[in-house]
Amino acid sequence: MSRNSLCGIRERIAxxxxxRVRYRASRxxxxxxxxxGVILETYPHLFTxxxxxxxxxVSFRYAELLTRExxxxxxxGREKLV
Structure with missing residues (x-):
């Protein structure tokens, strides 16, 4: 499975x-x-x-990571918070 596929991205986010993460979003x-922020939940098409x-x-679609938006x-060095 490719690391850059939607399925691979979904698994890595999960x-x-x-x-704790830092995000950069093109608007x-x-x-x-x-x-x-902190990754709260993962769903089939997005994460919060x-x-x-x-x-x-906030929520983001996995496709936004794939397209680098x-x-x-x-x-x-941060422990998981949830």
Whole structure:
């Protein structure tokens, strides 16, 4: 199974459920959103994250990772929170 397939991406996200991550999302017209959060849940077509700075939940589709509209970085040295 390819690491860059939707199935491979879904499996890797599921492995890091509860981990603290940094995401970078392209929001069009040279607008980029960068925040840190915790992966809360994984679903068949999307996953959710809790963003502490905004005290809100956001969701991303796995396809956004595949097309690189969203980039995730697992933060090192952090224990799982959930």
């Amino acid at each position: 492995l890091h459920k509860g981990s 069009g017209r040279r607008k980029v959103e960068e925040r840190q 994250m809790y963003i502490e700075s905004q005290q809100s939940t 969203v980039e995730l970085e697992i933060l090192p």
